[in-house]
Amino acid sequence: MSSTTITPAPTTALSASVTLGWRALLKIKHVPFQLFDVTVFPLMMTLMFTYLFGGALAGSPREYIQFLLPGILVQAIVFITVYTGVGLNTDISKGLFDRFRSLPIWQPAPIVGALLGDVLRYSIAALMVISLGLILGFRPEAGPIGVVLAVALVLVFAFSLSWIWIVVSMIVKTPESVMTSSFLLLFPLTFASNIFVDPATMPGWLRTAVGYNPVTHLTDASRGLMHGGAQLADVVWVVAASAVIVAIFAPLAMHMYRKER
Amino acid sequence: MTLAIETAALVKGFGETRAVNGIDLRIAAGCVYGLLGPNGAGKTTTIRVLATLLRPDSGTAHVLGHDVAREPVEVRRKVSLTGQYASVDEDLTGTENLVLVARLIGMTWSAARVRALELLATFELADAAGRQVRTYSGGMRRRLDIAASLVRTPELLFLDEPTSGLDPRSRNQVWDMVRKIAAEGTTVLLTTQYLDEADRLADRLAVIDHGRVIAEGTSRELKTSVGGRTLNLRVTSIERVAEAEGVLRRVLGPDVRNGTEPQTLAAVVADESAVADALTALTGAGIGIAEFSMGQPSLDEVFFALTGHPAEERTAEEAYA
Numbered sequence: 001m002s003s004t005t006i007t008p009a010p011t012t013a014l015s016a017s018v019t020l021g022w023r024a025l026l027k028i029k030h031v032p033f034q035l036f037d038v039t040v041f042p043l044m045m046t047l048m049f050t051y052l053f054g055g056a057l058a059g060s061p062r063e064y065i066q067f068l069l070p071g072i073l074v075q076a077i078v079f080i081t082v083y084t085g086v087g088l089n090t091d092i093s094k095g096l097f098d099r100f101r102s103l104p105i106w107q108p109a110p111i112v113g114a115l116l117g118d119v120l121r122y123s124i125a126a127l128m129v130i131s132l133g134l135i136l137g138f139r140p141e142a143g144p145i146g147v148v149l150a151v152a153l154v155l156v157f158a159f160s161l162s163w164i165w166i167v168v169s170m171i172v173k174t175p176e177s178v179m180t181s182s183f184l185l186l187f188p189l190t191f192a193s194n195i196f197v198d199p200a201t202m203p204g205w206l207r208t209a210v211g212y213n214p215v216t217h218l219t220d221a222s223r224g225l226m227h228g229g230a231q232l233a234d235v236v237w238v239v240a241a242s243a244v245i246v247a248i249f250a251p252l253a254m255h256m257y258r259k260e261r
Numbered sequence: 262m263t264l265a266i267e268t269a270a271l272v273k274g275f276g277e278t279r280a281v282n283g284i285d286l287r288i289a290a291g292c293v294y295g296l297l298g299p300n301g302a303g304k305t306t307t308i309r310v311l312a313t314l315l316r317p318d319s320g321t322a323h324v325l326g327h328d329v330a331r332e333p334v335e336v337r338r339k340v341s342l343t344g345q346y347a348s349v350d351e352d353l354t355g356t357e358n359l360v361l362v363a364r365l366i367g368m369t370w371s372a373a374r375v376r377a378l379e380l381l382a383t384f385e386l387a388d389a390a391g392r393q394v395r396t397y398s399g400g401m402r403r404r405l406d407i408a409a410s411l412v413r414t415p416e417l418l419f420l421d422e423p424t425s426g427l428d429p430r431s432r433n434q435v436w437d438m439v440r441k442i443a444a445e446g447t448t449v450l451l452t453t454q455y456l457d458e459a460d461r462l463a464d465r466l467a468v469i470d471h472g473r474v475i476a477e478g479t480s481r482e483l484k485t486s487v488g489g490r491t492l493n494l495r496v497t498s499i500e501r502v503a504e505a506e507g508v509l510r511r512v513l514g515p516d517v518r519n520g521t522e523p524q525t526l527a528a529v530v531a532d533e534s535a536v537a538d539a540l541t542a543l544t545g546a547g548i549g550i551a552e553f554s555m556g557q558p559s560l561d562e563v564f565f566a567l568t569g570h571p572a573e574e575r576t577a578e579e580a581y582a
Contacts, residue, residue: 102314
């Protein structure tokens with residue numbers, strides 16, 4: 001030990017969260033492979049769906065990508081939100097959260113810090129998808145500002161969804177189970193939407209369900225923002241849905257986080 | 262005497278099982294105190310309650326004067342915990358792990374870095390400072406983990422099985438660290454299943470079994486309470502062993518047996534004042550004594566005598582804690 005006696009000065013909630021966000025950045029720096037999941041998967045989906053469905057659905061991939069890209073961006077980001085839960089579950093099962101919880105810090109900081117890192121990862125993924133889209137011929141009519149606004153809205157929704165996986169990560173035992181259980185929600189959420197096809201072709205009951213799916217409104221808003229003609233109603237829907245999800249799952253997550261394991 | 266930890270009728274259960282079933286502890290500030298017991302005895306649960314990670318179901322626990330249930334933040338400000346599993350981030354380097362903790366407790370970036378390097382040097386990790394923790398050996402990880410608990414000097418340090426799974430050399434290193442920490446005035450509460458570890462490190466011990474304290478005291482007191490100290494002696498001439506055995510029987514009682522070597526004898530001593538008489542009787546009979554010592558029962562024997570089962574026993578129903 002050293003002769004230095006350190007007495008702690010109280011840390012603010014913000015500084016603790018930022019420090020734990022710095023930890024997320026370091027992890028990206030040391031294990032760049034973890035970006036592989038969040039980048040390759042979205043790129044793969046963009047390429048696959050553009051060329052698989054493009055000809056059949058819109059006459060050509062180039063025409064289809066104008067319709068698909070704002071939606072595939074939504075799907076890609078929504079899918080990778082699960083990594084928030086996977087990461088937290090790993091931290092919990094390795095005992096790292098015990099250390100954080102025994103420190104005199106603002107208790108939600110480890111979760112908020114992780115979310116800060118995740119928002120960065122979502123942004124990287126969004127950048128990749130849009131860059132690939134531009135290469136493949138995507139031309140957003142509303143210009144860069146529209147694209148940035150669309151990405152921002154997608155990030156808001158992704159942030160809210162992350163809270164669901166945070167809750168799941170505290171219930172299930174392994175990171176793998178977080179992943180598996182997430183598919184039960186993510187597949188219907190993204191496929192039972194208007195990302196790939198116009199809901200007009202669907203049976204009535206499904207069309208109704210698709211109409212209530214926040215992903216549908218997010219996709220509409222994303223298309224509207226990128227190509228012009230965004231409906232305020234869609235944006236409000238998405239923001240409201242995000243707020244409801246956070247209002248339910250954030251307190252639940254914090255409750256479970258404080259609760260013992 | 263200032264108490265660092267005081268619990269009364271502390272109970273903590275999980276579902277049907279009471280992992281901690283009425284534990285009373287009074288631990289003086291400044292000592293190294295050991296909780297000794299087999300897997301599932303309730304040691305870890307006790308530490309987790311004291312470190313505010315679990316809330317007690319009933320009873321009270323005061324740590325450094327603060328109620329763990331009512332003033333958890335005050336407790337967290339003064340204690341550090343090194344859990345059973347090395348709670349360091351494997352993806353980060355040794356330095357980054359310590360800087361992270363230092364930042365979290367309110368140090369500036371530069372002070373955090375200085376402190377991290379200082380601790381890495383103390384814990385003989387300076388060479389590995391820039392390496393990811395996943396490349397560390399078990400002993401290095403454990404040392405880093407303990408270092409992370411000492412970024413600020415805690416008044417009380419919890420160490421949950423600090424040496425489980427370590428090789429003998431790493432164990433010795435950790436023991437040295439613990440002694441240094443204690444020497445600088447930090448109270449240490451450690452759990453262990455290793456009887457020799459408790460014997461060597463702890464000033465006082467509580468033996469825990471099935472969520473209760475079944476014995477408390479210094480290691481010497483515990484051994485004595487089991488009774489049966491042994492006089493071990495070696496005679497100079499092998500021809501006189503049988504004769505010496507007779508003398509010991511006469512003076513000390515019937516419980517005399519051959520020792521580990523042909524020239525040695527071991528006699529159970531009920532009354533220690535009789536030992537001098539026995540030695541006098543032997544020299545009186547002209548039997549040369551090469552060496553003699555008073556032995557104590559091992560903590561294994563103590564544990565067996567207290568619980569009726571060996572310390573290594575592990576049963577499925579006990580494995581939860």
